Amino acid sequence: MSKTKYIFVTGGVSSSLGKGIIAASLAKLLQAQKYRVTIQKFDPYLNVDPGTLNPYEHGECFVTDDGAETDLDLGHYERFLNVRTSQANNVTTGRVYQSVIEKERRGEFLGKTVQVIPHITNEIKRRMMLLGESGEYDIIITEIGGTVGDIESLPYIESVRQMIWELGEENAMVIHLTLIPYLSAAGELKTKPTQHSVKTLMESGVKANVLVCRTEHPISDDIKRKLALFCNVKQGAVIESIDAKTIYDVPLLMQEEGLDKVVLEQLNLPAPGTADLDRWKAFLYKFKNPKQTIRIGLVGKYVELQDSYKSILEAVSHAGAINETKVEIHSIHSEYLTIENVTEKLTGLDGVIVAPGFGERGIQGKIEAIRYVRENNIPFLGICLGMQMAVIEYARNVLKLDTANSTEMDANCADPVISIMEDQKTIVDKGGTMRLGAWKCTLKAGSLVHAVYGDTEIEERHRHRYEFNDAYKKAIEDAGLVASGINPETGLVEVVENPNHPWFVGVQYHPEYKSTVLDPHPLFINFVEAAQGYFRSK
Ligand code: GLN
Numbered sequence: 001m002s003k004t005k006y007i008f009v010t011g012g013v014s015s016s017l018g019k020g021i022i023a024a025s026l027a028k029l030l031q032a033q034k035y036r037v038t039i040q041k042f043d044p045y046l047n048v049d050p051g052t053l054n055p056y057e058h059g060e061c062f063v064t065d066d067g068a069e070t071d072l073d074l075g076h077y078e079r080f081l082n083v084r085t086s087q088a089n090n091v092t093t094g095r096v097y098q099s100v101i102e103k104e105r106r107g108e109f110l111g112k113t114v115q116v117i118p119h120i121t122n123e124i125k126r127r128m129m130l131l132g133e134s135g136e137y138d139i140i141i142t143e144i145g146g147t148v149g150d151i152e153s154l155p156y157i158e159s160v161r162q163m164i165w166e167l168g169e170e171n172a173m174v175i176h177l178t179l180i181p182y183l184s185a186a187g188e189l190k191t192k193p194t195q196h197s198v199k200t201l202m203e204s205g206v207k208a209n210v211l212v213c214r215t216e217h218p219i220s221d222d223i224k225r226k227l228a229l230f231c232n233v234k235q236g237a238v239i240e241s242i243d244a245k246t247i248y249d250v251p252l253l254m255q256e257e258g259l260d261k262v263v264l265e266q267l268n269l270p271a272p273g274t275a276d277l278d279r280w281k282a283f284l285y286k287f288k289n290p291k292q293t294i295r296i297g298l299v300g301k302y303v304e305l306q307d308s309y310k311s312i313l314e315a316v317s318h319a320g321a322i323n324e325t326k327v328e329i330h331s332i333h334s335e336y337l338t339i340e341n342v343t344e345k346l347t348g349l350d351g352v353i354v355a356p357g358f359g360e361r362g363i364q365g366k367i368e369a370i371r372y373v374r375e376n377n378i379p380f381l382g383i384c385l386g387m388q389m390a391v392i393e394y395a396r397n398v399l400k401l402d403t404a405n406s407t408e409m410d411a412n413c414a415d416p417v418i419s420i421m422e423d424q425k426t427i428v429d430k431g432g433t434m435r436l437g438a439w440k441c442t443l444k445a446g447s448l449v450h451a452v453y454g455d456t457e458i459e460e461r462h463r464h465r466y467e468f469n470d471a472y473k474k475a476i477e478d479a480g481l482v483a484s485g486i487n488p489e490t491g492l493v494e495v496v497e498n499p500n501h502p503w504f505v506g507v508q509y510h511p512e513y514k515s516t517v518l519d520p521h522p523l524f525i526n527f528v529e530a531a532q533g534y535f536r537s538k
Helices: 019-032 073-081 093-105 116-134 151-167 192-203 221-231 247-257 259-266 278-288 306-322 342-346 363-375 385-397 448-453 470-478 522-537
Strands: 005-011 037-043 090-092 139-144 172-179 210-215 238-242 292-300 325-333 351-354 380-383 404-406 415-420 435-443 457-464 466-468 482-486 493-497 504-507
Touching: 005 019, 005 116, 005 151, 019 037, 019 073, 019 139, 019 172, 019 247, 019 259, 037 073, 037 116, 073 306, 090 093, 093 116, 116 139, 116 151, 139 151, 151 172, 172 192, 172 259, 192 210, 192 221, 210 221, 210 259, 221 238, 238 247, 247 259, 247 278, 278 306, 292 306, 292 363, 292 522, 306 325, 306 522, 325 363, 325 522, 342 363, 351 363, 351 385, 351 522, 363 380, 363 385, 380 385, 380 522, 385 404, 385 415, 385 466, 385 470, 385 493, 385 504, 415 470, 435 448, 435 493, 448 482, 448 493, 448 504, 448 522, 466 470, 466 493, 470 482, 470 493, 504 522
Parallel strands: 005 139, 005 172, 037 090, 037 139, 172 210, 210 238, 292 325, 292 351, 351 380, 380 504, 404 415
Antiparallel strands: 415 466, 435 457, 435 482, 482 493, 493 504
16 A cells, blocks of 8 residues: 555536645645655646746746746746745646657557556556655645636546545545636625536546635635535535635635645544644734835746746745735836836836846846846846846946847847857757756855855855856946856856946846745845935935
């Protein structure tokens, strides 16, 4: 019998109910009960990884230490649990089919007809159990993307059915997240959509053990009893999940509803006592009781969809909480930012972040924003493309290299201050061709970033193709923009800063991926402090 226990989280009735947050909250509660927990996400789409997905469609692409381009829910998992995830924590249908097809091409199926059942489902099950084999975890929570009843979810639901059959209900269970809509005309909460979605699950042979019900209004005991009876779950296994003010409230709300208790009962695991959530509660207290409010501008081209910059927004709110400051984010669309309106759009801000991105659209707006904050001593943090644009802005406006650009925007530009690395020039595929994952960086002794990190050796995650061009390093440094972080293996510039400015830092990496509730990122903490300083000096 398997020692690791498995919890599957499925979704019904509607998408966007927040399965990721529920899974992360449950994991947090189990972790607080001293269980070793991890979460993985199985996504039913055909992309091999989310790296090629447009942020407008799927939100941000999260990057792990081992360089996996993953669903943004893995960001929530890391932020809630304070543990690192990896490639194995995110699987897509595309990846599953890719492995099965590669195996077929190698002749490993020995002439058998290769089919969805059993070959695809076996590959799904193998991957579902992969993290459990290490012996590192007591409990593995698997979030199944999509909504029950979708054609593309079927192989996953069938795999879950088989795993429960193989491992037994004490070792593998299902939490079904569903929606209880409120009909204002009738003044009632409606349970029928949930009954139907549980039935759809049942048609595939899978019984929900726990129902987590998203709702805008409290669910009465009568409705809970009705749901339990018609959906065939135990009385205490209907959990209300009412809309929360912040996602960080959800673990505590789930604890009040007893989600961890029913889950441990179902898995026949002891609950050692009251979960230890003191540090989490201390964070929430500060988050909810700020002593002041500052305004940070986020300049990017995907600002219409907040999920595109999820990790940045979360990292800023962690840093705000630790500084007992409410940080109001003002999204500024880089495409509509011009030399004429930049003053008007950026006035009143206490700090500006220029966001990561790809392609030419909106870059002139980013450059205008950077010039404005540089000239007006407003704290600035440039991330990835934001750092590259800071280099271009400096080269153009201070060094007077009018033709400075990135070869991403103009392949033949006269002064490619940002350009592609030699060994990447021959690559044509878009997927998985970037510098990805954790890379070491050595910070210059005495620099601002050295003081911020309190260390000269750091490691941060990357996701980009283009780099600071070494050929321009001396000229740019001589003009005052210092390369204060260098990759010790490749010599590539990872950080630039401006010592003649109160707080001006550009980083080629993505610090936002490593900020968690219990370990907010030093760069964001310090940036918020600088913005507080600017706010006070006004
Ligand atoms: N487009 C830039 C590059 O590929 C920056 C990428 C990013 O901001 N993540 O280098």
